[in-house]
Amino acid sequence: xxxxxxxxxxxxxxxxHRLEDAIFRNATRGFAIFVLLLLAAIMISLxxxxxxxxxxxxxxxxxxxxxxxxxxxxxxxxxxYGTLVTSLIAMLIAVPVALGVAMFLTxxxxxxxxxxxxxxxxLLAAIPSIIYGIWGLFIxxxxxxxxxxxxxxxxxxxxxxxxxxxxxPPLGLGMLTAGLILAAMVLPFIxxxxxxxxxxxxxxxxxxxxxxxxxxxxxxRDIVLPYTRVxxxxxxxxxxxxxxxxxxxxxxxxxxxxxxxxxxxxxxxTISATLANEFSEAVGPLYIPSLILLGFILFIITFAVLAAAxxxxxxLDRQAAK
Amino acid sequence: xxxxxxxxATNLVILTLSLFATGLGLLFLFLILGALLYHxxxxxxxxxxxxxxxxxxxxxxxxxxxxGSVVMTAVATLVGTPVGILTGTYLAEYGRGSWLxxxxxxxxxxxxxxxxxxxxxxxxxxxVVPMGHFxxxxxxxxLAILVVPVVVRTSEDMLNLxxxxxxxxxxxxxxxxxxxxxxxxxxxxLQGMMTGVMLAVARIAGETAPLLFxxxxxxxSSANMNGPMANLPVVIFQFAMSPYADWQRLAxxxxxxxxxxxxxxxxxxRFLANWSGGSTSR
Numbered sequence: 159x160x161x162x163x164x165x166x167x168x169x170x171x172x173x174x175h176r177l178e179d180a181i182f183r184n185a186t187r188g189f190a191i192f193v194l195l196l197l198a199a200i201m202i203s204l205x206x207x208x209x210x211x212x213x214x215x216x217x218x219x220x221x222x223x224x225x226x227x228x229x230x231x232x233x234x235x236x237x238x239y240g241t242l243v244t245s246l247i248a249m250l251i252a253v254p255v256a257l258g259v260a261m262f263l264t265x266x267x268x269x270x271x272x273x274x275x276x277x278x279x280x281l282l283a284a285i286p287s288i289i290y291g292i293w294g295l296f297i298x299x300x301x302x303x304x305x306x307x308x309x310x311x312x313x314x315x316x317x318x319x320x321x322x323x324x325x326x327p328p329l330g331l332g333m334l335t336a337g338l339i340l341a342a343m344v345l346p347f348i349x350x351x352x353x354x355x356x357x358x359x360x361x362x363x364x365x366x367x368x369x370x371x372x373x374x375x376x377x378x379r380d381i382v383l384p385y386t387r388v389x390x391x392x393x394x395x396x397x398x399x400x401x402x403x404x405x406x407x408x409x410x411x412x413x414x415x416x417x418x419x420x421x422x423x424x425x426x427x428t429i430s431a432t433l434a435n436e437f438s439e440a441v442g443p444l445y446i447p448s449l450i451l452l453g454f455i456l457f458i459i460t461f462a463v464l465a466a467a468x469x470x471x472x473x474l475d476r477q478a479a480k
Numbered sequence: 481x482x483x484x485x486x487x488x489a490t491n492l493v494i495l496t497l498s499l500f501a502t503g504l505g506l507l508f509l510f511l512i513l514g515a516l517l518y519h520x521x522x523x524x525x526x527x528x529x530x531x532x533x534x535x536x537x538x539x540x541x542x543x544x545x546x547x548g549s550v551v552m553t554a555v556a557t558l559v560g561t562p563v564g565i566l567t568g569t570y571l572a573e574y575g576r577g578s579w580l581x582x583x584x585x586x587x588x589x590x591x592x593x594x595x596x597x598x599x600x601x602x603x604x605x606x607x608v609v610p611m612g613h614f615x616x617x618x619x620x621x622x623l624a625i626l627v628v629p630v631v632v633r634t635s636e637d638m639l640n641l642x643x644x645x646x647x648x649x650x651x652x653x654x655x656x657x658x659x660x661x662x663x664x665x666x667x668x669x670l671q672g673m674m675t676g677v678m679l680a681v682a683r684i685a686g687e688t689a690p691l692l693f694x695x696x697x698x699x700x701s702s703a704n705m706n707g708p709m710a711n712l713p714v715v716i717f718q719f720a721m722s723p724y725a726d727w728q729r730l731a732x733x734x735x736x737x738x739x740x741x742x743x744x745x746x747x748x749x750r751f752l753a754n755w756s757g758g759s760t761s762r
Contacts, residue, residue: 178656190567289686342508
């Protein structure tokens with residue numbers, strides 16, 4: 159900060175300016191603190207709202223499977239399980255594809271096409287989640303029900319152990335469909351971060367590797383990936399944070415069943431889908447607090463994942479600055 | 481097979497897979513846009529913009545939902561933008577060397593990706609419960625909370641791009657610090673900051689989750705900010721999940737409107753950013 163007063167001659171005016179300056183600076187600082195307090199307020203209000211449910215169910219809420227609004231008995235296990243399973247499916251599909259996209263954009267793509275294709279992938283990220291939801295419900299789910307799921311049931315369903323994952327009637331709606339939609343949604347986020355991270359590799363490293371005769375695949379595997387490992391993991395975690403909290407796309411296709419089932423074709427629910435479906439119609443002393451408690455658990459999980467992602471990306475920034 | 485041919489073959493396989501992955505991503509985009517055009521265009525007519533949402537089996541449009549979305553998005557942007565810009569100003573201009581700036585930056589990045597439905601629950605407990613009813617104000621507040629982190633992030637980035645020579649020149653003329661920021665730095669970064677606001681608008685225009693239990697929905701036209709108000713995303717959600725064919729048709733129409741509005745904003749924001757010489761990747 160340059161001290162303003164040093165440049166000013168008229169002392170009266172300088173006094174006024176100093177006051178205005180202090181007001182402006184403190185205003186901006188006040189809003190910065192406001193953003194900080196916002197996060198704290200979200201956590202505290204969720205915790206306070208969830209207190210009745212925490213008192214009634216305690217830690218058992220985490221593994222209790224009951225969801226009975228009539229008897230006022232609630233357990234979070236099905237929703238937590240569904241959230242984790244759908245996000246896992248999404249990451250298993252999205253991460254390899256996103257790495258492929260990033261590799262294509264940084265190593266393979268002809269330079270004039272780089273920007274347009276990059277922008278198209280980013281536009282995929284701009285499409286609101288409700289659009290993914292409506293598309294999943296009317297286009298993807300019938301397609302899965304009629305072709306993909308019977309095929310999976312007939313082939314993988316017959317394999318011992320693994321078969322449990324693909325047993326049951328093909329409903330179209332369920333955890334597999336939700337996972338697929340989530341994969342399409344987080345793909346552009348992971349691809350964009352990974353591409354940016356790949357760009358931080360110094361050209362000299364890449365060129366040296368090509369110079370000693372490495373193929374493109376070897377450059378990516380042995381030079382780019384080891385150099386950017388932390389950043390790639392950060393990008394993946396960022397995508398995971400999105401997948402865990404995603405609401406509308408999942409709500410359309412998850413099927414809303416409060417039970418833990420081994421089959422991926424079976425309908426389930428997630429924390430966000432439960433909130434979206436039931437919050438505005440919930441009545442009863444423990445119903446709303448239980449839903450808020452689910453929201454609190456979701457916030458804690460995503461907070462941990464996003465914080466880890468952020469720290470990893472910061473580490474890469476520091477490495478790049480060196 | 482010699483080592484050389486094996487390496488060549490591996491390379492070819494991996495490059496093909498990477499090409500395939502990119503194709504898959506683009507395929508998704510075109511499948512979604514194609515489905516929207518195919519199902520949405522026939523559902524749109526002049527009446528869509530002039531009539532309110534119908535009862536099942538009746539003729540109607542989306543006028544009340546479009547109105548609600550525009551109003552709530554506008555209010556949220558008007559509330560969230562100044563907060564975001566001032567916070568971004570602190571981070572870029574005054575925060576250097578303080579403990580507060582890195583912490584705020586970190587928290588802001590978390591808020592940027594925080595699940596929007598949790599913001600809805602937060603506003604529900606903070607606004608809807610004390611007021612005793614759902615309202616468009618509550619919906620706007622929820623959306624404003626989503627605007628803030630986007631604007632903070634872009635305004636900080638854009639202010640950082642302003643060359644310090646510009647600031648120093650103004651200081652050398654004896655300009656007070658706040659005037660340097662408002663009249664020099666803001667002006668230099670104006671286009672970039674506008675880009676941030678447009679991206680924020682694009683982000684909230686399609687947000688559904690935080691509105692579900694704040695603004696709720698309204699079957700009728702209402703300009704009352706104190707009561708529930710219809711809005712496009714929630715109407716799309718409700719109509720698409722309904723068993724009525726004509727409601728589903730309207731849902732597709734609304735989905736088409738909202739998506740193209742958002743893509744338009746996004747592409748516009750990019751042009752603005754390029755034109756001003758700044759760079760944004762997100």
